Amino acid sequence: MKTAILLYENMTALDAIGPYEILSRLPGAELTFVARNAGPVRTDTGFLTLVATAGIADVTSADILLVPGGPGDETVRADAATLDWVAGMHETTRWTTSVCTGALILAAAGVLEGVPATTHWASIDELRGLGAEPVQARFVESGKIITAAGVSAGIDMALHLTAAACGDDYAKALQLGIEYDPQPPFDSGSPAKAPAELIELVRATLSGAGA
């Protein structure tokens, strides 16, 4: 199973690394981190650098494409070469996926026109503006396109994808391997559950600093 994960400056690392930890363990996995150009890519906090082992010119097909989100998505959406790559890769995939505002990149590449999809809760309106049909959900499966909500939602999406690709038992085994038995100390991980003032605070922080 060939997986390509897009990396770009100012992306959010966990969007990519959550699903990577699962998709890298599929049977016969070949997983490649791909950026505009091969080399180091600095993520959004400024503290972490990931390494892309390939440039977009080097990778022309994949079984699974994953596009992560993060404040850098705006720059990617203005880069015709990367958008062309995303659109071209999508023609070759069994699954095209995104996490968080990665959906905005898929939409900008023309992949989500009229397609039910999700993104980070704070970017739902922006996704609508780009032609998708936004849905508030942990992840949304529309044919071969699976879009996940914010940051941590990529873990749930990748387990679902694993079950689709390899069966439920394989997905359950990977879940047990990464001991994914979440026990968040608070129940504030979604705007449906968090207090209104917290939602406005986080929305303001995200639009100010980007996220």
Add this chain to the structure above:
Amino acid sequence: MKTAILLYENMTALDAIGPYEILSRLPGAELTFVARNAGPVRTDTGFLTLVATAGIADVTSADILLVPGGPGDETVRADAATLDWVAGMHETTRWTTSVCTGALILAAAGVLEGVPATTHWASIDELRGLGAEPVQARFVESGKIITAAGVSAGIDMALHLTAAACGDDYAKALQLGIEYDPQPPFDSGSPAKAPAELIELVRATLSGAGA
């Protein structure tokens, strides 16, 4: 808040990147990825390289130390220089933390002697052999030492630590920011819930391939 996260060859990336995504967003955060020597560090699947911006000689104190796990823990436990660094850092911290088999490294550094602690479920017996008092729990807080269970448990631990450091509201805001509202498609993330044959399969895979 100064955080140091240890990186080493054949570590499991999500052990570090889950907590990083939270701890990097603490007020005034300075977060440093530290390895034996600064430079690229290849993780356990062979597909992902993270970059350490400092070597252990460059970092002598931190408010928070985080030690991730992964099959490379064995090599680290045989490296006196890194163990000395861990023990020395622990003298300076407000919190000393681990994820997954990172607890085995803390134990090898002498930090967990007689201390209630946890690790990946498949390594609980090994943790006992290194002098800690193993507990099966999502994370275990023993004074300033907080150890988390396997891989994904670092996210829960880091939110707990954030609440301790900055208050519940700050932790809730970060949880909402990363939309951590987990909805695993299966309930097989802990040996207390998974079928016995799945547990044995995963245990065999982990001890064979390392994880």
